Structure formats: C-alpha cells, structure tokens
Amino acid sequence: MSKVFVVGHKNPDNDAIMSAVIFSQLANAVDKDNEYVACRQGGLPGETAKVLADCGFPEPQLLTAIEPADPKTKVWLTDHAELSQTLDGIENAEIVGIVDHHRIADVTTPQPATYIALPWGSSCTVIARLFEIEGIEPSKEQATCLLAAMMTDTVMLKSPTTTDVDRRIAAKLGEQLGVDPVEFGAQVFRSRGADDFTPEQMVSRDIKRFDIAGKAVYIGQYETVNKAPVLEQSDALLKAMEDYRLAHEGDTLVLLVTDIIDEGSQVFIVGDPDLAERGLGIKATPEGTWMPGVLSRKKQVAAPIIAAGE
Numbered sequence: 112m113s114k115v116f117v118v119g120h121k122n123p124d125n126d127a128i129m130s131a132v133i134f135s136q137l138a139n140a141v142d143k144d145n146e147y148v149a150c151r152q153g154g155l156p157g158e159t160a161k162v163l164a165d166c167g168f169p170e171p172q173l174l175t176a177i178e179p180a181d182p183k184t185k186v187w188l189t190d191h192a193e194l195s196q197t198l199d200g201i202e203n204a205e206i207v208g209i210v211d212h213h214r215i216a217d218v219t220t221p222q223p224a225t226y227i228a229l230p231w232g233s234s235c236t237v238i239a240r241l242f243e244i245e246g247i248e249p250s251k252e253q254a255t256c257l258l259a260a261m262m263t264d265t266v267m268l269k270s271p272t273t274t275d276v277d278r279r280i281a282a283k284l285g286e287q288l289g290v291d292p293v294e295f296g297a298q299v300f301r302s303r304g305a306d307d308f309t310p311e312q313m314v315s316r317d318i319k320r321f322d323i324a325g326k327a328v329y330i331g332q333y334e335t336v337n338k339a340p341v342l343e344q345s346d347a348l349l350k351a352m353e354d355y356r357l358a359h360e361g362d363t364l365v366l367l368v369t370d371i372i373d374e375g376s377q378v379f380i381v382g383d384p385d386l387a388e389r390g391l392g393i394k395a396t397p398e399g400t401w402m403p404g405v406l407s408r409k410k411q412v413a414a415p416i417i418a419a420g421e
C-alpha cells in the first residue's frame with residue numbers, strides 16, 4: 112500500500128481544493144492498493160472552508176514541496192498541469208496521474224501516467240463524471256462539494272467555459288441535493304466574505320504566471336458580487352499590483368476584477384502592457400477597462416494574450 116498525495120494548484124481556488132478532496136475519496140473507494148491523501152498548496156478560500164466544514168470533511172493537509180526520496184513520493188495532480196502552478200521539487204515526485212480541465216501544459220512524466228483532461232467548466236465536473244463511469248453515486252456531502260466547485264469555476268454556469276456536460280451534471284447534482292444549482296452557487300459566492308480582502312489579497316489570492324514570448328505575464332482574477340467598493344480602491348489596487356509584479360520578477364501583471372452579477376471584468380494592466388493590450392484590444396489605463404462578458408481568465412484573457420505572443 113503506498114501513499115499518493117493528491118494536490119491542486121498553487122494559490123488554490125475552490126475547484127483546486129474540492130477536486131483534491133473528492134478525487135482522493137473516489138480513488139480510495141475504487142483503488143484499494145493505494146491510500147490517497149488530499150493535500151493543498153495554500154490557504155483555503157472562505158467559501159471552501161465553509162462548505163468543507165458544513166460537510167464535516169477535514170481540511171486537506173498542507174503540501175508545498177517534494178523532497179528527494181527513494182522510492183519517489185507519489186503525487187496525483189488535480190486542476191492543473193503547469194509547472195508554474197505545481198509543487199516545488201516536482202522533479203523529485205512520481206506523478207501517477209492528473210485530473211484537469213486546462214490546456215495541456217508543461218508538466219511531464221518519465222513513465223506512463225493516467226491523464227484525464229476534458230475541456231469542461233471545472234475539474235469537479237470531470238470528477239463527477241468519473242463517479243458516473245465508476246457507477247458510484249456521490250454522497251450528499253460529496254455532491255455538495257462537487258457542485259460548489261462547479262458553480263464557482265463556471266461563475267454559476269455563466270462563464271463561456273461552461274459546456275452541456277456541466278449543465279447536465281449540475282442539474283443532476285442539484286436534483287440529488289434538492290437545490291437549484293445557480294441559487295446554491297450564489298450562496299457559495301456570498302459565503303466568500305468578499306469585503307474583507309486587502310488590495311494585496313485581491314491581487315495575489317488567485318494569480319497565475321504565464322511565460323509568453325519571453326515575458327513573464329501574471330494574470331490575477333478577483334471575483335466579486337459587487338465591484339463598486341473594489342474599484343473605489345483602484346489606486347491601492349494598482350500599487351499592490353506593481354508591488355507584486357516587482358517582487359515576482361514579472362514583466363506584466365493583468366488583474367481582472369470580475370463582477371459575477373454584472374457579468375464582466377474591469378481589467379487593469381501594470382508593467383509592460385504591450386502583449387496584454389494587443390491580446391485584449393484595450394489600453395492600460397489607471398482606472399482600468401470594463402470588458403463586458405469577460406468572466407473566464409483562461410479562455411477570454413490568457414488565451415488571447417498567449418496568441419498575441421505567437
């Protein structure tokens with residue numbers, strides 16, 4: 112029996128944590144030869160802490176780096192396949208599998224590994240589908256965690272990353288739980304405690320690095336149900352962005368303040384604006400630019416900026 116540490120990406124969001132928690136539970140039910148241990152690379156988002164507590168599930172254990180060992184420590188990655196988002200010292204680990212819904216990136220393995228990636232709205236959608244394939248009905252608590260992560264990752268099914276599979280599975284989980292998925296999702300968003308974040312936290316709590324055309328481009332996303340009080344602090348936000356960019360040796364930092372009720376993002380850019388301006392078709396201004404309909408960092412922001420670098 113060997114241990115497999117199951118871990119989502121750095122700066123974990125709800126989907127990164129829930130995918131590690133629920134995938135490890137499913138894997139323990141299906142694979143009796145290994146023990147899967149849910150881990151996290153950082154602090155829990157407020158909504159995640161609340162849903163886990165409501166469900167009676169323990170916090171995943173903190174794991175941020177893998178030391179050399181013989182045999183190698185086994186890990187299973189969820190919700191990412193990028194070196195910049197994975198564990199420090201990942202080269203010391205044996206990656207036995209990945210469950211993801213992002214682009215195929217730069218994590219590689221020397222040996223064959225299970226790689227389950229589908230272009231759906233959340234990693235938890237993929238995991239809910241794995242329950243179906245295994246013929247296992249998720250418990251009420253598991254269904255709650257899966258649906259919560261699906262709703263935050265797809266911005267209550269409004270993000271363009273949402274597929275028919277997400278809608279079908281959300282409806283099915285909602286039915287099992289006796290809740291309307293979107294109303295349940297709004298509740299999860301409200302439990303986030305959005306008002307108590309500092310500008311530094313708004314910049315750093317969900318930020319990803321992309322290496323594009325030789326430039327380090329950081330793209331952060333702060334989701335809120337009410338952007339007005341956030342935008343009133345735009346000076347402090349720009350300063351926090353610039354501080355983060357310098358501290359992390361970034362060339363560019365793009366911050367999306369995403370309003371999930373107004374369905375769009377106010378986009379701020381600091382540092383070298385060239386790639387971001389060309390990719391997004393906007394200008395870097397101190398007050399930011401409102402981009403209606405922009406909810407997905409991956410599809411509507413990162414992808415066009417990456418394309419601008421090609």
Ligand SMILES: [Mn+2]
Pocket residue numbers: 126127190212232233234264
């Ligand atoms: Mn995700």
